[in-house]
Amino acid sequence: MKTVKFFDTTLRDGEQTPGVSLNVKEKLEIARLLQKMGVDVIEAGFPASSHGDFEAVQAIAREAGENVTIAALARLVLPDIDRAAEAIAPARHGRIHVFIATSEVHMQYKLRMTREQVLESVKKCVAYAKQKCPDVQFSAEDASRSDRAFLVEVFEAAIEAGANVINIPDTVGYATPEEFGTLVAYVRDHVRGIERAEIAVHCHNDLGLAVANTLVAAQNGATQLECTINGLGERAGNAALEEIVMGLQTRADYYAGRYGLTHRLDISRISRTSRVVSALTGVEVQQNKAIVGRNAFLHESGIHQHGVLAERTTYEIMTPESIGLVEDNMVLGKHSGRHAFDDKLRQMGYDLTPQERDQAFEQFKDLADKKRVVLDRDIEAILQSNIQVPPTFTLSHYQVSSGNKLFATASMSLDRDGETVRAAASADGPIQAAFNAIDKAVGCRFELETFSIRAVTEGADALGEVVVKLTLGDVSMIGRGLSVDIIEAAIRAYIGAVNRYFYEQKQRQSGAQT
Ligand code: KIV
Ligand code: ZN
Numbered sequence: 001m002k003t004v005k006f007f008d009t010t011l012r013d014g015e016q017t018p019g020v021s022l023n024v025k026e027k028l029e030i031a032r033l034l035q036k037m038g039v040d041v042i043e044a045g046f047p048a049s050s051h052g053d054f055e056a057v058q059a060i061a062r063e064a065g066e067n068v069t070i071a072a073l074a075r076l077v078l079p080d081i082d083r084a085a086e087a088i089a090p091a092r093h094g095r096i097h098v099f100i101a102t103s104e105v106h107m108q109y110k111l112r113m114t115r116e117q118v119l120e121s122v123k124k125c126v127a128y129a130k131q132k133c134p135d136v137q138f139s140a141e142d143a144s145r146s147d148r149a150f151l152v153e154v155f156e157a158a159i160e161a162g163a164n165v166i167n168i169p170d171t172v173g174y175a176t177p178e179e180f181g182t183l184v185a186y187v188r189d190h191v192r193g194i195e196r197a198e199i200a201v202h203c204h205n206d207l208g209l210a211v212a213n214t215l216v217a218a219q220n221g222a223t224q225l226e227c228t229i230n231g232l233g234e235r236a237g238n239a240a241l242e243e244i245v246m247g248l249q250t251r252a253d254y255y256a257g258r259y260g261l262t263h264r265l266d267i268s269r270i271s272r273t274s275r276v277v278s279a280l281t282g283v284e285v286q287q288n289k290a291i292v293g294r295n296a297f298l299h300e301s302g303i304h305q306h307g308v309l310a311e312r313t314t315y316e317i318m319t320p321e322s323i324g325l326v327e328d329n330m331v332l333g334k335h336s337g338r339h340a341f342d343d344k345l346r347q348m349g350y351d352l353t354p355q356e357r358d359q360a361f362e363q364f365k366d367l368a369d370k371k372r373v374v375l376d377r378d379i380e381a382i383l384q385s386n387i388q389v390p391p392t393f394t395l396s397h398y399q400v401s402s403g404n405k406l407f408a409t410a411s412m413s414l415d416r417d418g419e420t421v422r423a424a425a426s427a428d429g430p431i432q433a434a435f436n437a438i439d440k441a442v443g444c445r446f447e448l449e450t451f452s453i454r455a456v457t458e459g460a461d462a463l464g465e466v467v468v469k470l471t472l473g474d475v476s477m478i479g480r481g482l483s484v485d486i487i488e489a490a491i492r493a494y495i496g497a498v499n500r501y502f503y504e505q506k507q508r509q510s511g512a513q514t
Pocket of ligand 2: 013169171202204234
C-alpha cells in the first residue's frame with residue numbers, strides 16, 4: 001500500500017481566493033485544525049509577499065508539531081528564498097517551496113525569459129534554497145501547458161540541484177484527466193533521478209476537473225496531493241481536500257484495490273474544518289457542494305427518503321457521521337453550568353486558554369437566556385466569532401428605529417480606549433442607518449461590498465450570522481457578527497470589519513518601520 005501525502009494550501013493558494021484575507025490569528029486557527037486532521041504539509045503562506053504573510057508563516061512554524069511540515073512559497077529569486085527560510089526557521093520540519101513558470105506563454109509574456117535563463121535560474125536558486133533548508137520543493141508553474149521535453153529537463157535540473165519534491169501544477173485548470181494522468185506517468189518514467197524525489201500535483205478547478213485530475217495523478221505515481229479546504233483558491237479554486245480524501249476512502253475498493261492507494265487523514269474532522277474555514281474566510285460553501293455542502297446528505301424526494309429509511313445505502317454512498325456531521329447528543333441550555341460547558345468544549349475537541357473559556361462561557365450564558373437550547377453549532381459559531389483582531393472600537397449600545405412609513409434612524413455608541421464616541425444617522429433601512437452611524441462615529445466612509453446573512457441552526461430563535469465585506473481605498477476586510485437579533489449581528493459584523501481595518505493600518509505602519 002502507498003499512503004498519499006496531503007499538502008494543504010488553504011493558507012496560501014486558498015487565501016488567493018478573491019476577497020479573502022486572513023489575519024495571523026485566523027491562520028493559526030486553521031493551521032491547528034489542519035494538523036488535527038493529519039495533513040502532512042501545510043503551505044502557510046508566501047512570506048515575501050507581505051509583512052503579514054511573513055508573520056503568519058513564522059507564527060504557524062513556531063507552533064507546528066512533530067508530524068507536520070510547514071512550507072513557505074518563494075519565487076525563484078534569492079530574496080524570496082531568504083525570506084521563506086527565515087519564516088519557516090522555527091518549525092521542526094520546514095520546507096522552502098520555490099516555483100517558476102515553464103510554459104512558453106508564461107516565459108515569453110510574464111517572465112520575459114528564455115528557456116536557458118529559466119534553466120539557469122532553476123539550477124542556481126534550487127541549490128541556494130537547499131543550502132538554507134534540507135527540504136526543497138520545486139514547482140514548474142503551468143506544467144500542463146509546458147513542452148514535455150523541456151519540463152523533463154527542468155525537473156532533472158531541479159532534482160540535481162537538490163529538490164526532493166517536484167510539483168506538476170495544472171495552474172489554469174486546463175488539463176483533462178486522461179492527459180494529466182499521462183503527463184504524470186511521463187514525468188515518472190522519463191525524469192532522470194526521479195527516484196530521489198517525490199512527485200506532487202497541484203490542480204486548479206477552472207473546468208471543474210481539479211479533483212478528477214488529482215486522483216488520476218495519484219493513480220499514475222503522484223504521492224503528494226495538493227489541495228485546499230472547500231476547494232478555495234485562485235479563480236475557480238483548487239482541488240478540494242475533502243473530495244479527494246472521501247474519493248479515496250469511499251472508493252477504497254478501486255483506489256486501494258487496484259492502485260494500492262491509501263491515506264491517513266482523520267476524516268471525522270472534515271465537517272468542522274470546512275465550517276471554520278468558511279466562517280473565517282467569509283466564503284460560503286455552495287449548498288450542493290460534494291461532501292460539505294448543506295445538501296450533501298439531504299434526501300428531498302419521497303422515493304429517496306423511503307429508500308434511505310428502508311436501507312441507507314440505497315442513496316447514501318458515505319455517512320454524514322464519517323465526516324463528523326453528527327446530531328448533538330448533549331445539548332446545553334440556560335441551566336447548564338460551567339462544568340457542563342467545559343465538558344462540552346472538551347468533547348468538541350477545543351483546547352482553550354482559561355481566558356478564552358471564560359469569555360466563551362459568558363457568551364454562552366447570554367445566548368442561553370435568549371435561546372431555548374444551545375447546540376454544538378452555536379458554540380462553534382461563538383468560538384469563531386471570538387477569533388478577532390484586538391478591537392479599536394467596541395459596541396457599547398445602539399438604538400435603531402424603522403417602520404414601513406418611516407425613514408430609519410440609528411444612534412450608535414462605541415468605546416475607543418475608554419472614551420465613548422457617539423453618532424446618529426438615517427437611511428432607507430435600519431441596517432444601512434446603523435452602518436452610516438458607525439461610519440460617522442469612527443470617522444471613515446467605508447464601502448459595503450457584500451452582505452450575507454444565515455441562520456446558524458434551525459428554528460425561530462436561531463443565532464443569525466452576518467458577514468460583511470467593506471472596502472476603503474485599496475484595503476478590503478471581512479467582518480462577522482453573531483446574535484439572535486439580526487440587526488445586532490449586522491452591527492457587530494460591521495464593527496468587526498472596521499476594527500480589522502484599523503488593525504491592518506497599524507500593522508502596515510509597524511511593518512513599514514521594521
Ligand atoms: O497554481 C500554481 O501553479 C501555483 C504554484 C505556485 C504551485 O499555485
Ligand atoms: Zn495554484
